[in-house]
Amino acid sequence: MLHSGRGCVKFGAAMEKTLFQKIADKEIPAAMVYEDSLCVAFRDITPVAPVHVLLVPRKPIPSIEAAAAEDAELLAHLMLKVGEIARAEGLAEGGFRTVMNTGADAGQTVPHLHIHIIGGRSMQWPPG
Numbered sequence: 001m002l003h004s005g006r007g008c009v010k011f012g013a014a015m016e017k018t019l020f021q022k023i024a025d026k027e028i029p030a031a032m033v034y035e036d037s038l039c040v041a042f043r044d045i046t047p048v049a050p051v052h053v054l055l056v057p058r059k060p061i062p063s064i065e066a067a068a069a070e071d072a073e074l075l076a077h078l079m080l081k082v083g084e085i086a087r088a089e090g091l092a093e094g095g096f097r098t099v100m101n102t103g104a105d106a107g108q109t110v111p112h113l114h115i116h117i118i119g120g121r122s123m124q125w126p127p128g
Helices: 019-024 069-088
Strands: 032-035 039-043 051-057 096-099 115-119
Touching: 019 039, 019 051, 032 069, 039 069, 051 069, 069 115
Parallel strands: none
Antiparallel strands: 032 039, 039 051, 051 115, 096 115
């Protein structure tokens, strides 16, 4: 199996770090807006709105579909951080959108679970 580009590369049983792991480990610079022992949040390099933040767990879970019962506390932590980050970014009053793409058909380009926090403009429905 080979994934390349923005994601990760897997040869046999060895998996290289994902782009998001490298950002969390400060091997690649990013405009951080939040970090703790479980997750990091940084500005998207190709924003679709005035505010576009990616919230990423430090644990390399490929997607929400790959999350396990043991990840429940981490996932709850991420959901609580979405609201905290949105408030810090001034999005709470006007509203914001959260997006979690899962798989190629949904537009997931990095095989590492992440949540888009998007706001600062009016959103349309359906999204895509």
